[in-house]
Amino acid sequence: xxxxxxxxxxxxxxxxxxxEAVFTALQSLQVLHMEEYIPRRQGxxxxxxxxxxxxxxSELLLSIDTIRKQIFLDTAPAKKVVWNLxxxxxxxxxxxxxxxxxxxxxxDVGDALKEEERTAAxxxxxxxxGIHDHRVLGEYASLQMRAGHASAVPETGAIVFAGKxxxxxxxxxxxxxxxxxxxxxxxxxxxAEFKLSVPLAKDIxxxxxxxxxxxxxxxxxxxxxxxxxxGVGKQxxxxxNGIETRLLSLIEQSEAPLKCAASEYVFIVQGWMPDxxxxxxxxxxxxxxxxxxxIEEAREKNVPTKIENPPAxxxxxxxxxxxxxxxxxxIDPSFLVFLTxxxxxGIMLGDIGYGLVLLALALAIRFRTTKMRALxxxxxxxxxxxxxxxxxxxxxFGAGEFMGxxxxxxINRIEHVExxxxxxxxxxxxxxxxxxxxxxxxxxxxxxxxxxxxxKFAWIVFQAGAILLILDAMRIVxxxxxxxxxxxxxxxxxxxxxxxxSLIEIPxxxxxxxxxxxxxxxxxxxxxxxxxxxxxxxGMFQAGGAMAFAxxxxxxxxxxxxxxxxxxxxxxxxxxxxxxxxxxxxxxxSGKPYRPFGMHDRKLEV
Amino acid sequence: xxxxxxxKSIGAALAIGMTAIAAALAEKEIGAAAVGAMAExxxxxxxxxILTVIPETLVIFGLVIALQILGQA
Numbered sequence: 001x002x003x004x005x006x007x008x009x010x011x012x013x014x015x016x017x018x019x020e021a022v023f024t025a026l027q028s029l030q031v032l033h034m035e036e037y038i039p040r041r042q043g044x045x046x047x048x049x050x051x052x053x054x055x056x057x058s059e060l061l062l063s064i065d066t067i068r069k070q071i072f073l074d075t076a077p078a079k080k081v082v083w084n085l086x087x088x089x090x091x092x093x094x095x096x097x098x099x100x101x102x103x104x105x106x107x108d109v110g111d112a113l114k115e116e117e118r119t120a121a122x123x124x125x126x127x128x129x130g131i132h133d134h135r136v137l138g139e140y141a142s143l144q145m146r147a148g149h150a151s152a153v154p155e156t157g158a159i160v161f162a163g164k165x166x167x168x169x170x171x172x173x174x175x176x177x178x179x180x181x182x183x184x185x186x187x188x189x190x191x192a193e194f195k196l197s198v199p200l201a202k203d204i205x206x207x208x209x210x211x212x213x214x215x216x217x218x219x220x221x222x223x224x225x226x227x228x229x230x231g232v233g234k235q236x237x238x239x240x241n242g243i244e245t246r247l248l249s250l251i252e253q254s255e256a257p258l259k260c261a262a263s264e265y266v267f268i269v270q271g272w273m274p275d276x277x278x279x280x281x282x283x284x285x286x287x288x289x290x291x292x293x294x295i296e297e298a299r300e301k302n303v304p305t306k307i308e309n310p311p312a313x314x315x316x317x318x319x320x321x322x323x324x325x326x327x328x329x330x331i332d333p334s335f336l337v338f339l340t341x342x343x344x345x346g347i348m349l350g351d352i353g354y355g356l357v358l359l360a361l362a363l364a365i366r367f368r369t370t371k372m373r374a375l376x377x378x379x380x381x382x383x384x385x386x387x388x389x390x391x392x393x394x395x396x397f398g399a400g401e402f403m404g405x406x407x408x409x410x411i412n413r414i415e416h417v418e419x420x421x422x423x424x425x426x427x428x429x430x431x432x433x434x435x436x437x438x439x440x441x442x443x444x445x446x447x448x449x450x451x452x453x454x455x456k457f458a459w460i461v462f463q464a465g466a467i468l469l470i471l472d473a474m475r476i477v478x479x480x481x482x483x484x485x486x487x488x489x490x491x492x493x494x495x496x497x498x499x500x501x502s503l504i505e506i507p508x509x510x511x512x513x514x515x516x517x518x519x520x521x522x523x524x525x526x527x528x529x530x531x532x533x534x535x536x537x538x539g540m541f542q543a544g545g546a547m548a549f550a551x552x553x554x555x556x557x558x559x560x561x562x563x564x565x566x567x568x569x570x571x572x573x574x575x576x577x578x579x580x581x582x583x584x585x586x587x588x589x590s591g592k593p594y595r596p597f598g599m600h601d602r603k604l605e606v
Numbered sequence: 607x608x609x610x611x612x613x614k615s616i617g618a619a620l621a622i623g624m625t626a627i628a629a630a631l632a633e634k635e636i637g638a639a640a641v642g643a644m645a646e647x648x649x650x651x652x653x654x655x656i657l658t659v660i661p662e663t664l665v666i667f668g669l670v671i672a673l674q675i676l677g678q679a
Contacts, residue, residue, distance in 0.1 A: 323652040417673065511663045514670070518662075521669050580656050589652070 001313065004325075004332055004591065005306040007298040008278050012269040014291040019267055020051060022291070023253045023597075025284050026269075030598035032281070033304045034271040037261045048262035053085055054254035057247050060089060063096045064244050070103050071233035079242035085250070088243050095236055099229065106225045113218045116211060119198050123208045126196075128163035129171050134200035134207070136161075137171075144179065146186065147171045148193040154185035167192070249598075256597065272298055273596070274306060303328035305591030313338045315377035323579055325591030330442050333587065337578055340431060341378070344574035346385030347424075348522040349566045351530065352407070353397035355386030357563060382571075393523075397559055398530020413527045420520040428516025429463070431582055432509070436460050439586030454497035456586070459509070462490035512581045518573050526566045533558030618672035625668025632661040 010032060014022050026032050037047060081088070125147075131137070137145065143159075149167040153160060158174035167190075174182040200207065261268040273281060278295050285291055305325045307317050309332070316338045326332050349355065362379040365372075394409025396402040413420060436459050443452035465486030472479045494502040533555060540551030583589075640654030 324649070421673070511666075514666050515663060517666050517669065521666070576655070576659050576662075579652065580659060584656075 001309050001335055002331055004328055004330075005308040006275040007272040007303050007306070007328065008275045009272055009296050009298045009300070009303075010270065010278070010281065011294040011296075012285070012291065013266050014269075014288055015265055016048075016262065016267050018288050018291070019048070019257060020253075022269070022285065022288055023051075023256050025288075026256075027249065027253055027598040029277070029281060029284060030596050031273045031277040032269075032271045032597050033273065033594050034256065034259045034269060034597050035302075036259045037268070037270065039261070045261040045263055045268070048257035048260045048267045050257050051254040054251065056085065056089065057251045057254060060092050061244065061247050061251065063092050064240060064247070067092075067096055067099050067240065070099050071229050079238040081239070081242040081246045083243070083246075088247070092240070092243065095232065095240065099232060102225055102229050102232070106222060106229070109218055109222045109225065113215065113222065116215045116218060120208065120211045120215060122194075122196055122198050123204060123211060125169055125194060126171070126204055127208060128165070128169050129161040130163060131161050131171060132204045134202060134204055137196070137200060140173070142175055143173045144176055145171065145173050146182075146191070146193065147196055148191055150186065150189040150191045152189050154182075154189040154191075158182050169194075252597065271597075272303055298328070302592055304594040306594035307332055307334065309334050315374040315381075316341065318374035318378065319575065319578070323583070324589035325593055327588045327591045329446065330588055331438050331586070333438065333583070336434060336438070341574050341578060342382045342385040344427075344519060344577060345382040345570045346387075346389040347427075347519050348570040348573065349382075349386045349526060350389035350393045350413070350523055351395045351397065351526070351566075352387050352390030353395075353402065353559075354563050354566060355383050355388075355390050358386060358567060359383035393527070395527060395530070398527060398534050398562075413523050414531070417520065417524060420523065421517055424516050424519040425513060427519060428513045428581070431516065431577070432512055432585060433460055433463065435582040435585030442586055442588075451497055454493040458490040458493040458497070459585075461486055462494070462506075463509075465490060515581055516577065518577070522566075522569055522573060526562060526569075529562045529565075530559065533562065614675055614677070618675045621672040621675065622665070622668045625664045629661045629664045632664075633658055636661070 012022070039046060083091075126137075129147075147170070149169055151167050153162045153168055153170060154172075158172050158178060160170055160172050162168055162170040172182060172186070202210075257267065259269075282293055282295065285293060305328050307320065307325065309317060313334050316334045319337055319341070320326065320332075320334060346355075349358075359380065362376050362383055366376045366380070390396065391407065392410050393413050394400055394407040395413070396407060400407060400409070411419060436456050440452050440456040443456055447455075465483045468477070468479050468483035468486065471477050472483060491503070536558070537551040537555040540547045540554060543551075637658045640650070640658050643650045644654055
């Protein structure tokens with residue numbers, strides 16, 4: 001809980017003839033995080049060759065991906081598949097062929113449908129102009145034709161077939177000699193041309209009917225093809241998902257040798273695993289003839305980090321995944337974030353009504369879906385703290401009483417601003433120094449007592465000195481030269497441990513503590529907004545009649561907006577206080593995630 | 607002559623308002639760059655977040671001054 005799980009370093013050497021057996025065993029154990037072997041210098045051993053089927057399996061996985069793009073397979077749970085590779089290959093090939101064929105035909109029908117729709121549009125245009133005999137549009141010796149839409153029927157003296165509607169559809173026939181006059185008239189009427197391209201062979205109404213029939217046919221065919229695709233998905237979906245799962249585990253095994261070194265007769269695997277699994281691994285691999293296993297303490301720089309927390313704290317690992325995993329061997333701050341994040345959240349939102357709404361929303365989402373489970377759990381805890389602080393501040397939807405029940409605040413957010421500000425600064429002081437303490441423990445473990453004392457604890461001493469100085473200036477206590485001594489001593493220690501740049505951190509420390517005033521600021525803003533909404537609605541209710549209805553709308557809308565801002569703002573700022581103000585005091589981060597062999601990393605989804 | 611309360615109010619409003627605008631202008635640029643960087647590389651989220659919220663302290667200072675002006679804290 002306080003540290004990532006302890007790891008042991010494993011080195012395996014085994015004869016190449018037993019490669020598959022070793023990897024099968026490792027895959028079923030699911031504990032070894034293999035380190036990738038990269039030959040750097042001349043004379044280093046080469047990388048081992050992948051097992052024979054790797055390429056074929058990759059191709060099959062690609063095929064399945066292509067199938068997935070065309071039919072919907074996600075809802076089918078994967079069936080357990082024990083076929084061999086050849087059978088899976090044949091099956092996927094067949095399915096792929098069918099799906100590709102169906103998709104192609106869908107596209108062809110779609111294109112034909114588009115063509116037909118264009119024809120229908122042209123025919124309907126002609127019909128709307130009143131042209132029903134196709135011979136009207138034939139080739140004329142002395143007449144030219146234009147067809148299109150205009151804002152009004154132009155005065156040209158030419159033969160015009162016009163329809164109803166805006167813009168007016170029309171077909172104009174004119175003598176070649178009148179061309180300029182007609183074009184001018186058309187331009188004045190804002191003529192937009194409609195190109196006719198369909199060859200007319202029969203009467204227009206007959207052609208329209210035929211076209212409509214063809215479109216219906218094509219649409220029907222398209223629907224039938226789509227439903228056939230869907231049918232394939234339903235029928236084979238589970239099987240395909242199962243094959244994919246099996247292929248993923250096979251490919252992991254087939255490509256595993258790429259992470260190993262190999263000589264003529266043996267191959268070498270190196271990696272890390274949790275310390276407590278080492279006996280299980282040794283026992284499992286003891287049966288491989290000629291295998292050599294070395295287990296030692298993990299001491300390198302790039303040991304993977306496996307965070308380990310009790311179930312109550314586990315949702316808060318979400319914040320570490322978002323930011324950066326702890327480096328191996330440093331303190332895992334989840335247990336602290338678990339306490340302080342909801343605390344800050346509650347202080348900033350602090351309203352019984354809002355807390356209850358938030359809780360209801362979070363619980364509703366929790367029972368509907370398993371996605372974002374960590375975030376929902378964090379929200380539930382935060383909502384509980386919000387309700388708690390709602391009681392402390394005596395606020396229900398901004399007001400002091402609700403449905404006749406009065407809530408007496410222990411501290412009123414708006415009247416006692418100075419107190420809240422002081423409390424926020426105090427919380428800031430505590431939080432930051434908790435960060436320094438964690439930093440002290442980290443340094444103690446890695447760099448010894450002197451670095452820890454002079455590098456981290458000195459900050460705490462410095463702050464103590466500063467506080468005593470302030471108290472002395474305010475004449476609350478008599479301390480003489482003690483504060484100055486403390487501060488100067490702490491500064492000297494810091495200089496010796498961290499160098500000159502540590503002095504720059506002093507003003508930033510003041511800024512960091514002040515940053516915690518946002519706990520007061522956000523609370524004040526949220527409470528004030530709620531009170532304003534309530535006052536406005538109360539005024540409208542008193543006016544009565546239609547205003548009362550408007551008052552209800554203002555109430556609901558105002559509180560919804562305030563709730564939304566409060567939820568988002570509190571989450572963000574509480575998180576920011578942890579990341580920026582506290583973590584920078586001790587956290588190194590950039591831990592490598594623990595990815596054990598056997599857990600199908602390739603398509604690992606969060 | 608302007609009444610004291612009017613001057614105080616305007617002063618406090620300016621204090622918080624202008625610092626907020628300043629912080630917003632700063633974070634606008636930084637935030638845009640941070641999101642662009644994250645689109646290329648997800649791991650930069652934490653650094654991007656920290657850099658984006660650095661100008662927040664301006665607003666805190668503005669708030670403190672505003673409250674001081676208004677005669678509280």
